[in-house]
Amino acid sequence: MKLLWNTILVIILMCCVGNIFALDKAQDFKLENMKGKHVKLSDYLDKGLVVIDFWATWCEPCKKMLLELNKMQDKYKEHITVITINCDKPRAKDKAKAFIKSKKFSVVNLFDTKKNVQKLYNITNIPRTIVIAPDSTILFEHTGFQRGIEEEIEAEIIKWINSNEPKTEEIDEENIQNQENDS
Secondary structure (H helix, E strand, O other): OHHHHHHHHHHHHHHOHHHHOOOOEOOOOEEEEOOOOEEEHHHHHOOOEEEEEEEOOOOHHHHHHHHHHHHHHHHOOOOEEEEEEEOOOHHHHHHHHHHHHHHOOOOEEEEOOOOHHHHHOOOOOOOEEEEEOOOOEEEEEEEOOOOOHHHHHHHHHHHHHHHHOOOOOOOOHHHHHHHHHHO
């Protein structure tokens, strides 16, 4: 019975790992983009909030997360940049490019074929999503995909926008829906 309770405790702690590392600082890195140009994380932090997601073509939960993050990129494009980092081996790079192009994603996709950034961020499982403020503070981390996690990520985005943008009205789901309906 004690073993069962210890196992349950470990599982609960693992589920909470998304916020254990909150307020750590993100490390800068340089990776190749879809066009073969090398870009740095800091290039995007200057523009606002950054959402990083580590993924691979063989990972079905990763593909689901990519779809959700692409929606967020489109919805909050004035405030965030979603950077997806492909973790496939070098020989699968073309497959990853084809997948991104086929979905017409508007996210920034980078390639970590040498696993340097995965090591830097201690990525052992994917998908791994990290929300980073412009000052490099890690606001949120999560490993895996299950329905509802996209709402948690979006809540972090909205919270950051509301506390960092000089606006007269706060952003919430209703305001966004009204803006979309007006268009």
